[in-house]
Amino acid sequence: MKTCSQTRWFVPAHASLLIRQWNDEYIVHHALSNDTHRISAIPGELVACLSTFGQQSLSDLARHIDVDEAETRDILEALKALDMVACR
């Protein structure tokens, strides 16, 4: 069984996200569902980071957005519920 630090987060290929940022808000389009989401700065940064740089560990992502790992995981789980990110 993988530990938290080994878990890799990524944007699933089928999501094929389109992302735009205006000030501290993000608009994200999910290709498979054809849904458009308006999300705030921190979740937006996470999605943009994963979309740009590919898969990342929880600790790398937490460092990137300067938020502790527990909170980062909560945000990622919320994004996962929308199928914007996945982990393995």
Add this chain to the structure above:
Amino acid sequence: MPVAKLGLLSLDDLARRLAHGLTLTTGPFRFRVHSRQMSVVRGLATLYGEFPIDDDTGFRDFHVRVDPVAGPRQWIRPQVNFWLDGHTPFKPLPLNHAFALLEWGMNWCIAGHSHHYLLLHAAVLERQGRCVILPGDPGAGKSTLTAALALNGWRLLSDELTIVDRDDGLIVPLARPVSLKNQSIDIIRTFHTGAVMGELAHDTHKGTVAHLRPPPDSVSRMQDKGRAAHIVFPRWKAGATTRLSPHSKADAFMHAANHAFNYSMLGRLGFELNASLIDTCGCWDFEYSELREALKIFNELVS
């Protein structure tokens, strides 16, 4: 037959042509309009005089008809209906709504079928080569403001439909009449004595409705696409001080998407077109109570 203006036909000639079908061009669309209803003849004569009519051949985007329904409703509380390609998408309406029904039907044809464009529910006008898009919830004063701007030197591209070309992101004009409702009709009549309006349609689902003739210059330029510069969310409020303030771009995106006729249908292309529009445009909230003040601010916005 060479291209001519509808206004060059006498009322009798127009009635004869409409009885067999008249091809009317509005922006990129060719409508074949068929009607034996005199209120439709008068409405077209009053409001579409500057529009080109050409020969009744070639491809027409929409074949539409407004005529009385068959059966007892020809005589008892007479009703009219709207046909598109022989089908009746709406329930019949009272006879005196005939011209309004044609206008609503034409809007419906474009909004429901023209998916080679991104179609936003918003008015759009241009001055100094810069288009201002006016989305607006019902009652926000969008059509009143649109009419006032069109009557004061702004080019009217559309009152109801902002049509975005998917190839170049430019705004495609329609230059059709502005639909005014209830108090707005008298406000605009008082505001500009040169305003030409069609007959009143009372007791429609929107209240009393009248259409304002588009400016001749807007009609003559209805093949010239425009470039979007601003998106302004108007809100009329009695006694309010005229105020223009920044509107969140993300919110403007979502508003445009939620009020578009085919954003979802276009998928990723809809997102890209809408995002480009938001990137390009300044986004503003606009509160007003006085039309003169509103015009001043709008003129400054594009100067």
